[in-house]
Amino acid sequence: MALGQPILPLEVRDLMVEIGGRRVLDRVSLTIAGQGTTVVLGPNGAGKSVLLRTLHGLVKPVAGEMRWNGRPFGPDVLSRQALVFQRPLLLRRSVVGNLVFALRPRGLARGERQRRLAAILARFALEALADRPARGLSGGEQQRVALARALVLEPELLLLDEPTASLDPAATLVIEDLLRRTAAEGTHLLLVTHDVAQARRLADRVIFLHGGRVLEEAPASVFFTRPATREAFLCLAGELPT
Amino acid sequence: MDELTTAFVGAAALILGADPALLEIVALSLLVSLSAVTIAALLGLPLGAVLAALRFPGRRVMIVAVNALMGLPPVVVGLFIYLLLSNSGPLGALGLLYTPSAMVIAQTVLVMPIVVALAHELLSSLHEEYDELFRSLGLRPAAVLATLLWEGRFGLVTVLLAGFGRAIAEVGAVMIVGGNIAHLTRVMTTAIALETAKGEIAQALALGLVLLVLAFTVNLLVALFRQAAMRLAYG
Amino acid sequence: MKPSLSGLFLLLCAATPVQAGERYFVLQSTTSVQNSGLLEHILPLFTAQTGIQVRVVAVGTGQALYHARNGDGDAVLVHDPEAERAFVREGFGVLRCEVARNDFVLVGPRNDPAGIRGLDDVVDAFRRIAHSRALFVSRGDDSGTHRREQALWRQAGIELGVADTSWYRQVGSGMTATLTIAANLSAYTLTDRASFLAFSHRRELEELVRGDPRLENLYAIALVNPERHPRVRFAEARSFRDWLVSPEGQAAIAAFRLGDERAFTPAARCDADTGSRR
Structure with missing residues (x-):
């Protein structure tokens, strides 16, 4: 069993995805390694979400290769990832019930489970809400619970699909703060967003996706100051003043 | 009009007087129909979840079949179960014909398609919502089914109420397999049919009103319970 | 939410009342004897005398005989002499007796x-x-x-x-x-x-x-042939048949009235050819 072995670095080569006969990802190649936050940036319909889902095993590619620290995708790779969706997708049970639900398939010992639950509740300031019905919380609180549900799995790679798209600015800042701390503690974040300002705030590296192709893959400092393609330049120029 | 008035007066007298013969019939009606719904729930809800969540060959055909079976006439179900349980039938040795058990079996067969079809409908939309989450968390199929059933519990209560409504109201199947034997297999609906056959229209209507009150009470209790439980789950 | 399996078991058991030692038989009868109230009048008398419960399934004569041919029920009380004789002749029924007429x-x-x-x-x-x-x-x-x-x-x-x-x-x-x-x-x-x-x-x-x-409308009882359907409750059904043609049974039939009219005339006559069996 390769369980417990790191899944990064990830090397993706010539990944092709078709949905309903339409090519959504076209010869995508990229590398994700080390620590930090990689932002997948691009306009709506660029294929960002599909890329994330393909890396998570939710979408099957028609061609191409994914090597996770040299291995193909499998249950052991999935178990070292977690995905936060755009909507919280909480179940009709308490906050802590939602966290337990995520942990149960991992089959952890009781002590370990309790340790993780206590740690995550404290870190996300959710203790007071632990026994509240999750679906009764505000949008921001729900997304905080969804993030906690992903991180209680202690993933090596955290995938985030526009996690703040339906939140107000205050709630967005809370989530971004938590993400920054998560990245600092060693989890690699792969964040999909079309919000250039958010990308600026969080990214260490940027993958610029456009029309199903990777047009740029560069450190944030390089990408935001000197975009190499016209498409990226237009995308950054269209950014609303922050 | 005259008979309608008599019926209302008669129904009131039956209910207020707690007529022992009536209580016996009401108790058996509830016992048979609730047993049938319970069995249909234990078998039908998981089946509905399987149809909603899993993909296997024959699934489409099963969904169409279950939906079609919702319209099965109770008399046909009664005849089918009669032929099975008859002393000349394959299950005759069990000696179940003309017993409440036979009535439970017939009503279970009647209720099952409703439970499966409506549960499938409800759980399909839940599954659509949560499918990616379940796969992301690496849930096994059995865990997916259990989670869907638990998440859909409030809607499923309504599904079971629909099944109960069909069970408590049908007469054709229990008449044939129960035989409408006094003190043994006589339930509200077969008693109504008997009073009608005897020409006691007012008495039949009075029993019908009692049945209505009964169904109303069951629905009210479930609605109250459901409301309380939902308040707990959603805050 | 879901009741436990043991709960279900209890429900099923409760749905089948098993009174230990209770003696009964199933009578497939025509509707007129039930709907007119005759059975309600005479059955308690029989039960009081013998302790045997009569479970009445009231259907049309044709359906009653069909059920009896299948062995579902232990006796028939119907009113179609020709069909009853066929029922006996073909070996499904025995011990036919006419019991009442109107x-x-x-x-x-x-x-x-x-x-x-x-x-x-x-x-x-x-x-x-x-x-x-x-x-x-x-x-x-x-x-x-x-x-x-x-x-x-x-x-x-x-x-x-x-x-x-x-x-x-x-x-x-x-x-x-x-x-x-x-x-x-x-x-x-x-x-x-x-x-x-x-x-x-x-x-x-x-x-x-x-x-x-x-x-003339003749009501007759016939028993389901135990040689054809071994599980029938022959002894109980036979006591009912014997009681119906006995003076007590005939008197009970004669005493039943609708308004001030007698609805059934007692008429006991058993077919000779099957009377000797058992």
Whole structure:
């Protein structure tokens, strides 16, 4: 069993995805390694979400290769990832019930489970809400619970699909703060967003996706100051003043 | 009009007087129909979840079949179960014909398609919502089914109420397999049919009103319970 | 939310009351003896005397005999001598006894459009109804009454074709429902006396033809042959048959009245050829 072995670095080569006969990802190649936050940036319909889902095993590619620290995708790779969706997708049970639900398939010992639950509740300031019905919380609180549900799995790679798209600015800042701390503690974040300002705030590296192709893959400092393609330049120029 | 008035007066007298013969019939009606719904729930809800969540060959055909079976006439179900349980039938040795058990079996067969079809409908939309989450968390199929059933519990209560409504109201199947034997297999609906056959229209209507009150009470209790439980789950 | 399996088991057990040692048998009977109230009157007397419960399944004569042929039920109480004899002859039934009699009555609207009032020849009356095309409502359910009515049409030489619905209506219902329809349509119909006596809207229909021997209505009991269906409750069913033809049983039948009229006349006569069995 390769369980417990790191899944990064990830090397993706010539990944092709078709949905309903339409090519959504076209010869995508990229590398994700080390620590930090990689932002997948691009306009709506660029294929960002599909890329994330393909890396998570939710979408099957028609061609191409994914090597996770040299291995193909499998249950052991999935178990070292977690995905936060755009909507919280909480179940009709308490906050802590939602966290337990995520942990149960991992089959952890009781002590370990309790340790993780206590740690995550404290870190996300959710203790007071632990026994509240999750679906009764505000949008921001729900997304905080969804993030906690992903991180209680202690993933090596955290995938985030526009996690703040339906939140107000205050709630967005809370989530971004938590993400920054998560990245600092060693989890690699792969964040999909079309919000250039958010990308600026969080990214260490940027993958610029456009029309199903990777047009740029560069450190944030390089990408935001000197975009190499016209498409990226237009995308950054269209950014609303922050 | 005259008979309608008599019926209302008669129904009131039956209910207020707690007529022992009536209580016996009401108790058996509830016992048979609730047993049938319970069995249909234990078998039908998981089946509905399987149809909603899993993909296997024959699934489409099963969904169409279950939906079609919702319209099965109770008399046909009664005849089918009669032929099975008859002393000349394959299950005759069990000696179940003309017993409440036979009535439970017939009503279970009647209720099952409703439970499966409506549960499938409800759980399909839940599954659509949560499918990616379940796969992301690496849930096994059995865990997916259990989670869907638990998440859909409030809607499923309504599904079971629909099944109960069909069970408590049908007469054709229990008449044939129960035989409408006094003190043994006589339930509200077969008693109504008997009073009608005897020409006691007012008495039949009075029993019908009692049945209505009964169904109303069951629905009210479930609605109250459901409301309380939902308040707990959603805050 | 879901009850435990043991709870389900309890429910199932509760749904099948098993009174230890209770003696009973299942009687497949025609509806008229139940709907008229005769069984309600005589069965408690029998049970008090013997401790045997009678579970009555009241259906049409045809259905009762069908159930009995399948071994579903231990005795039949019906009124179609020809079919009963066939039931015994083919080995499904034994120990047939006639137990009571009354008569069929041809009833119809008071204005009597076919002009049959006072006839004592029922076949002639049937012929007149057909020729005047006056409305006639038939049970149409293969019951004893329906079978008798069809026999009378045959004797009258009337072929009932599919086109005759203009005056001949098969309603496929029980006797009381059929009488109700006949009253509402001002139609003729053939009914057994007990059902007619118990019919609450009797004043809208009039008894027009009676007394023809071909209108005799004989009720008989026969037991399901235990050699054919070994699981039948033969002993219990036999005590009921024996009680029905005994002086007590016959007196009980004679004592049953609807209004101030006697609905059934006691008539005990057992078929000789099967009387010696067991």
